[in-house]
Amino acid sequence: MAMAHTPPSKRSVEALLVGLLFGFTGVLGVLYGARTWLPPLASKHGAGIDAMLMYLLVSVGTLFLIGHIALGALIWRAARQSRITHRLTPARTEWAVSAALGLLMALVAEGGVLAIGLPVWSEYFAATPPADAVLVEVTGQQFTWNVRYPGADGAFGRTDPRLIDDASNPIGIERSDPAAADDVTSVNEIAVPVNRPVRVRLRSKDMVHSFFLPHLRVKQDAVPGMTIEIVFVPTREGTFEIACTQLCGLGHYRMQGFLHVVPESEFRRWMREQSGGS
Numbered sequence: 001m002a003m004a005h006t007p008p009s010k011r012s013v014e015a016l017l018v019g020l021l022f023g024f025t026g027v028l029g030v031l032y033g034a035r036t037w038l039p040p041l042a043s044k045h046g047a048g049i050d051a052m053l054m055y056l057l058v059s060v061g062t063l064f065l066i067g068h069i070a071l072g073a074l075i076w077r078a079a080r081q082s083r084i085t086h087r088l089t090p091a092r093t094e095w096a097v098s099a100a101l102g103l104l105m106a107l108v109a110e111g112g113v114l115a116i117g118l119p120v121w122s123e124y125f126a127a128t129p130p131a132d133a134v135l136v137e138v139t140g141q142q143f144t145w146n147v148r149y150p151g152a153d154g155a156f157g158r159t160d161p162r163l164i165d166d167a168s169n170p171i172g173i174e175r176s177d178p179a180a181a182d183d184v185t186s187v188n189e190i191a192v193p194v195n196r197p198v199r200v201r202l203r204s205k206d207m208v209h210s211f212f213l214p215h216l217r218v219k220q221d222a223v224p225g226m227t228i229e230i231v232f233v234p235t236r237e238g239t240f241e242i243a244c245t246q247l248c249g250l251g252h253y254r255m256q257g258f259l260h261v262v263p264e265s266e267f268r269r270w271m272r273e274q275s276g277g278s
Helices: 008-033 046-079 091-126 264-274
Strands: 134-141 144-149 184-187 189-193 198-204 209-213 218-222 228-232 238-244 256-262
Touching (some): 046 091, 091 228, 134 189, 134 209, 134 218, 189 264, 198 209, 198 218, 218 228, 256 264
Parallel strands (some): 189 256
Antiparallel strands (some): 134 144, 144 184, 198 228, 209 218, 209 238
């Protein structure tokens, strides 16, 4: 029995429609990804993170669009032929071209991210904190952020796990230590001055939590048994949410705190009030 053949004109229309489908998919994907995804920036180092993400979105989006348009064009061209044609190039050349294109895409997409991101990494993790940086100790626990400032003497008092009382002494401060006398503590509330470096000393009491300030582009896991320091400079006044982005238990959804970025004078007044001064 003879096999039915699709007329060339019908194959051309079908190929054109399928090619356009791939092309429009690429265009729509790029338009969807071009939206504004991030909240307004409120930190110095965050500009580098935004630049890194923008570069990644633009480079990968461009490759995504080119790939879909090329695929659509090849489908449209090949489907109009009545038989399979011979190879345009030897197999070795195809392998070489594919490898070269793969390396080029990796270099464009990942090389640019590294070039932009490594200075941000150094500023965020490896930089020596300035002498005037505000030191804040943040200890995560289910489902609270415990906050402590060293007070006027600049030194934290000793802590002892045996002294931990979730109601009155959640991180086990040893009150008999003279350095602990002026420590300032709070729960789920952090105040820092605007345009001044902030040095966060991050810890966890029970499990892995994640200290996340989306507006300041700050995100760092708090790991039990480790003390991790991050440095950032808030550049915009306001109140910003502190979220935990690790699933840390049934109450994870309510582990929320607030960072208050205020003028220097207001920060000093808040510290006096918290320490019981006038």
